[in-house]
Amino acid sequence: MKSTHQDTELQLHQREEEVERELKQWQKTGELPCPDVLARIVTAKDKIPVLKERLLERELELKEMGQRLSASSQMLTEKENWHQAVLEVRR
Numbered sequence: 301m302k303s304t305h306q307d308t309e310l311q312l313h314q315r316e317e318e319v320e321r322e323l324k325q326w327q328k329t330g331e332l333p334c335p336d337v338l339a340r341i342v343t344a345k346d347k348i349p350v351l352k353e354r355l356l357e358r359e360l361e362l363k364e365m366g367q368r369l370s371a372s373s374q375m376l377t378e379k380e381n382w383h384q385a386v387l388e389v390r391r
Contacts, residue, residue, distance in 0.1 A: 305358045308358060
């Protein structure tokens with residue numbers, strides 16, 4: 301899950317950088333980029349919010365998984381303590 305999070309974050313960052321470079325070049329020269337580049341800019345601008353949303357979802361999933369792991373670990377510790385107490389009583 302962490303790798304997916306990192307991959308999505310990297311994609312988002314790369315797309316933002318690419319779009320910024322192309323837009324700066326456009327502003328600098330005043331010439332419209334070729335249609336292919338314009339299409340990539342539009343597509344990237346459309347995908348950035350989607351990627352940000354996916355990233356947020358993944359972060360929430362990771363947080364929830366961490367909370368569940370913590371709760372499970374606590375339950376195991378309590379179970380082990382209970383088991384130890386039962387063994388002590390039997391002795």
